[in-house]
Amino acid sequence: MNLPAPLAPATTPPVFARGSAASAVITVGIPAFNRPQFLAEALASLTAAQAEFPWFEVVVSDDGATSDLRQVVEASGVRNLRYYANRRAFGAVDNWNRGLALATTPWVTVLHEDDLIYPWFFATIAPRLQPGVAAVCTRCVQGTTPPTLTAPENLRPPYRYAPLWFLKSSMTPFPGVAVNRLRALELGGFNPRMAGLADYDFWYRLACSGRVEVCPEVAAFYRVNEGQWTDRAWPQMLRASLVLRRRIAREQLPNAPILGRWIARFYTARMARAYARRFKDQPLTLALTRARRLERIAFSRVPSGWVWALLRLLAKRGNEGVKE
Template identity: 50%
Template sequence: MRVSRVPRPLSMIAPTDTDTFGQPGPLLSFVVPAYDRPWLLRTALGSLAKQETTRPFEVVVTDDLGLAETRQVVDTCGIDGVRYVRNPMRLGGVGNWNRGLALARGEWVSVLHEDDALYPWFVDRVAQRLGAGVAAVAVRCSRGGTPAAVPRPEGSPRARSYPSPLFLKGAMTPFPGVVFPRALLHRLGGFDERWGSLADFEFWYRLSQQGKVEVLQEIGAFYRVSDSQWTNRAWPEMLRRAHLLRLRIAREQFPENARFARWMARFFTRRNAREYASRFGPTAPILEHVARFDRMPLRGLPSGWVWAGLRLLAPGAAGGQGHPLRPSPAVPPARETSATCSHV
């Protein structure tokens, strides 16, 4: 599947007999797309069962015709009222996300993959930032092969805004721990399957056009990272899609500085390519991408300088002046500390 210049989102969430949009529901819905890793799903659901909150939330698990053990894990997860839905046909990754979101009843929704998890304070901390004008609230994530113990946050949650121009560098956070209004989800049509592995990045960018995106300056989620997540063959296509999306953001956010914005898009894509080459080895496809972007001028600038310049241009970012937002058509792993830390 090839992505054209800039595909515009279609309505990816089609109404069904069980579509609950417009019906009263809890404050928050967690959608957990499941497939073939019930041993990891147990950890994800366990992290929801351990939420230290009195705020109402629901959990919807959508099984994309995975292993038989998936149903058993859901039935024994200890979450009151958890809903299990087995898809009538295999929908694929992004399709399964949208299926679960169409079934959600909460005013706010969040997708938690079966291999990720949330810390016990997630719901209570995020709920304090939900309100009018907010398009998304995200948290910082610990990363690795297993959840780490991290300090329990204290005081009122502090947040930084992440306006649309900053997406030229990348998304505001890894996938877990992003909460957004269900009404906006339906207005935007859901995640666009045509973007494949970048469907989340593209959707967060569209969300940022609709209101304020906030990132809590504390760890609230765990993002599982594995070198086997993507094959060497997949990285070049992922880089290509990422660069297409950055070019779209550059064109929409900086029309009066088109050449500079395109240079920044190339700079950050080159940075990704070099990171992939360092992490996965000097494979020919990745080196080809690195060589292509190595021809750009000023490629040796420190990435921190470029990021600081982008923040200065972005309205709403710390210290930024920027320009008005233009509507779009269409952490390192935490260290274990003392008893004030908590595991997922």
């Protein structure tokens, strides 16, 4: 596996800036590309969060460099803000990394322009931004439009998302993850070679480098709409997910390779079934046909909750106690 080289902090001057990041503890990096309406919603959600938690800055990295986006940025109510119009397009994943490289704060969260946060997001994660923690995230709600939610009255204790659990999935679809900036730079950030699974891969590497905490509260929104990366590249993502899960199995269950491979195939087969339902009107692909063959493995129809319980038990006991 070719891991990305460490990222270097970026010193590019912004084309527009206001406010100051002197008192900020977290940077919100927004990779933007020609969707002004969504960007306006994302910035509005950040503006609303300022009343409860003003100690953040926003960095917009514009791969489209259209005047519409700059106007949206300047018209927003975000106090501490920098806008960068990229002279050359970085591409999706490298533009995610721009948020990590341009940040000046100890913590960074990448927010896609079509996603948003709820006003209590920062207040929810702030108590958990501690030394030794690699990342903190909240739960997120998914849909085509953000639902109206009420703020939680009391914060529940977070839980650690163990590296072994990534055999099932990552801890979040994407938004609502705050990462330790220095650690993220050392790890090389998101790996462009992983394409649509770059977030899955990065969260896993973070979990291997330190503690990843999940706050049970819903504080972010992940937008599902037509034309997303998954819609365009799901056959490649299906193949890559099996490769990634096999890697996780090798690293997390070195004493139980047969069990690790079985779990990797089990969850990839479930992913294939989900894609088959979601894209039932599209032509059958070779990747999907091959992935559906994973359903032929022994015990492929056991309830997924049983396998999830097994993963949790294995993580609790530690890999040294798992042998074949």
